[in-house]
Amino acid sequence: MRILLQQRPDGPEAPRFVQLQLEADLLGGWTVIRESGQIGKRSTLKREQYLDQASALAAFERARDQTLKKGFQLVFAQGVDAPN
Template identity: 70%
Template sequence: MRLLLQQRPDGPEAPRFVQLFLQPDLLGGFTLVRESGQIGGRSSVRREQFLDHASAIKAMERVRDQQIKRGFQVMFTQGEATRS
């Protein structure tokens, strides 16, 4: 599952983005990968481990909702349908 969120361009600076995706690990758990930064610039990557799919989805939705409150818009989704 993958989500790409982006802020509206504001002035001369490139817009910021947040990309969230889930990766299964070799032990049956899941990793939530969060990449954020400025388009065309540097970005940072954070990873969180979860034991099951349900808790990983819940964390992903929590981060998505936080970013939407900060002014980001969902630009692209791939994978399972997420709750709003």
Template identity: 55%
Template sequence: MRIFLQQRPVAGEPPKYYQIVLEQDLLGGWVLMREWGQPGQRSSAKREVFLDRKDAVNALEKARDSQVKRGFQVMFAQGADDPRRA
């Protein structure tokens, strides 16, 4: 699953983005990767590993909901389940 969120740009600055990706690893676990920043500038990232898919999906939804509350809008969503529900 992948979700790409973006904030409206502030005058003279590029828009901020937040990307959340959930993938299964080779050992059957689940990796939740988050990346945020502004295009063309240094970004930050965080990676979490989950043994259970349900826990990983819950973490993805919690991260998405948290960013929506901060003013980000879902621009793109891809995956088996529709993670755009907010």
């Protein structure tokens, strides 16, 4: 599952973005990947490992909700329950 969120640009600066991904690993665990930064510039990548899908999905949704509260808007969604 993957979502991309973006802030509206303020003035001439490029907008900020946050991309969240939820992926299964080869050993049965789950990884939540969060990439954030400004479009066209350096970004930060953070990975969190979880033993089960339920806790990984809860962390993914918590990160999404926190990002939406900061004023980001959903630009792209892919995966389970993605809007058409």
